[in-house]
Amino acid sequence: MSRIAYVNGRYVRHAEACVHIEDRGYQFADGVYEVCGIRDGRFMDEELHLARLRRSLDESRIGLPMPLSSLRHVLREVVRRNRIVNGLVYFQVTRGVAPRDHPFPSASVKPALVVTAKRINEARVRNAVEKGVAIVTMPDQRWARRDIKSVALLPNILAKQAAREAGAYEAWLLDTDGYVTEGSSTNAWIVDQQGRLVTRPAGHEILSGVTRHVLLETARQEGVEVVERLFTADEARAAREAFISASSAIIIPVVRIDDAAIGNGAPGSLTMRLRDAYLTYGKLT
Structure with a gap:
């Protein structure tokens, strides 16, 4: 089964997933992330992970890419499409895509969101x-x-x-x-x-x-x-x-x-x- 990723509003095959060359995460590491464990098909301590994501975004002065209710749906959909029972879901938010320049881009630039999921090596x-x-x-x-x-x-x-x-x-x-x-x-x-x-x-x-x-x-x-x-x-x-x-x-x-x-x-x-x-x-x- 092909792995599926979520990239800025689209569910795409993992092998074909890509971000813009001027995404500030790629250019400056200008972004934050979270990793949430999945056990028996359920999220482990999800609310704590989302709270820490909000804190990291606030401290970095990056906006949420979507309401938390929508983000929860995306996370679950990525886990479902990848048929993860025991594994990890990774979600990353960057300041978005803008011409390379150190100061923040204009407020019209939307934060970028990438979500992936994978099984863990349980034997390891x-x-x-x-x-x-x-x-x-x-x-x-x-x-x-x-x-x-x-x-x-x-x-x-x-x-x-x-x-x-x-x-x-x-x-x-x-x-x-x-x-x-x-x-x-x-x-x-x-x-x-x-x-x-x-x-x-x-x-x-x-x-x-x-x-x-x-x-x-x-x-x-x-x-x-x-x-x-x-x-x-x-x-x-x-x-x-x-x-x-x-x-x-x-x-x-x-x-x-x-x-x-x-x-x-x-x-x-x-x-x-x-x-x-x-x-x-x-x-x-």
Whole structure:
């Protein structure tokens, strides 16, 4: 079956989908995006993703391409046409098409919308969850507004590639004081020696992940003490457990950071408990 994409008002074959050469997303990375998980044919935490999209658009001073009710319909139609049961839907809004110039184009230029959907590699995710993954640390070289889910991801891509070339699954990025900010495409978590769940506070330094938000609520519902504070790479390497979170896989245990095994070198019990609990607390629509 051919994949189907939505591009600026039209459903088209994925292989034939295209945007204008002067789309500002292509020229300037002048746009934002969201990725929402699909589980058993239903959207995971959809309202939180749409709220974050609105926030990213507002912070970037980009308008909505259509009312949210219409966007919800488009998202569902793309998922339906691609017959996605377990997967991801990606939606991207740019400032639109205009002659290349750094200032904003005129108000008459309409924001551009692209939506795609795909299945996830469930076997790959299952293997990562069961065995855990390795992390490497490196300096954070991204811009100062990481709370905006911008399509400008070159530093993230370079960090992810460096991790893969080092034989690791993900990179944890360090600020100038040696504190972990987040992963190249994930949020970072540790369980300290007192059994507390620790993650960096939301702010301009990290993307406040939707899965992160739900996991914080999940942990509290489960009676786990949660501490939102800074932690160093050294503290992470000495932690009882560690994991990463993202909409694509919820939680993946971390069993090695740089050259240090985490805990006993196997996925931690609290990590796995929280992953199971998320499937209860996460909202499906």
